[in-house]
Amino acid sequence: MQQYDLLIIGGGPAGSTLAYSLRNAGLKIGILDKQAFPRQKICAGWVTPQVMRMLNIDLDDYALRNTLQKINGFKISMLGQQQVESSFPGEPVSYGIRRIEFDDYLLQRCGAELILNEAFKKMQSIEDGWQVNDDYAAKLVVGAGGHYCPVARAIGSKGVSELAVVAQEAEFEMSAQQKQSCTIKEAVPELFFTPDLMGYGWVFRKGDYLNIGLGREDKNKLSGHVQQFCDYLVAQGKIPADITAKYNGHAYLLYNHALREMVADHVLLIGDSAGLAYPQSGEGIRPAVESAILAARVIGTCNGDYSKEKLQAYNDLMQQRFGERQPEPDLMERLPMPVKRLFASQLMKTRWFTKKVVTEKWFLQSQQTPLPAIEE
């Protein structure tokens, strides 16, 4: 039986950030992931400079071997309406990464013992912790397995009436001919909100790669919506007509609509496992990283006591940082849907709303001071 202080289930950004934050804490840490790395992860792959700073990533070093697309603007519209472009000259306001590279980079440097290509199957309570599968014992099991995290399920934390965002996406390397017929500018991703206000589609060019996707907080007929969106992009002359890449699906929870408990005895959930994505953008990497940093702070003060009472401090920190779950609807949310749609379609035509609200507030989270960077 392998003994660990912490066994983290899932080697995505949440899991690797937690291990990296605690690499000098004198704890024996393992990360178990069902996949071998590098592995593909369905994601548009934009991250803000704040995330890179919190993670202490040396951008020049990262860009030596990995795609790092600088972003200096966004084109935003309601699907079918005129697009409005916002520019941010100077330093990039966001970066395009490929998750197959980004997640591997974070995992390989995190300092934990890696147990890859092995799925979490079960956990049983033992004295002072849990036994995971038949081979591992841990004083603290951390659920970092993403939206379908088996640890969240094992502690009964997955809410029965969870309202998830479901999304489909394709990322592929364009041929020389496809590159010529793609009119998307590399530094300017394009976002298209659906007129029913249930979600948005995006198209994003990262060097030779094109990423196209659409997510909705409504799982009905998702493939049909994705198909319509792609047909629209082709008709507008934005993407090549001969795309054969397969669209894959995944889901995530928006923080304010999630119901998941984040702590139990000797168990803690971070990242998508806890359901943390930002409500308007669905950005989940920053909340995953921030939850891992906050979890590391609490674990560092536990002195090996991982009882639910002790771990409650993590819940408190998360609430201070991300606010209350299931808040009362604000004035805009209380408006009848037809009125809301009318408002939204008018606002999406204005430069002020698309730049100040959609881009800066929702997508760049520029009002939210980042947490201090993880120490070298």
Ligand SMILES: Cc1cc2nc3c(=O)[nH]c(=O)nc-3n(C[C@H](O)[C@H](O)[C@H](O)COP(=O)(O)OP(=O)(O)OC[C@H]3O[C@@H](n4cnc5c(N)ncnc54)[C@H](O)[C@@H]3O)c2cc1C
């Ligand atoms: C279509 C789409 C587009 C998105 N675009 C963006 C974006 O542009 N920017 C952004 O910030 N966020 C985006 N997100 C959200 C973002 O992908 C997630 O919030 C983020 O990946 C969460 O990180 P995580 O470490 O919590 O989980 P994940 O990255 O999902 O990692 C979970 C890990 O757990 C492992 N695992 C799962 N089950 C098991 C098991 N049974 N046993 C062992 N291991 C297991 C998986 O193999 C995986 O490696 C997007 C999401 C989707 C679906």
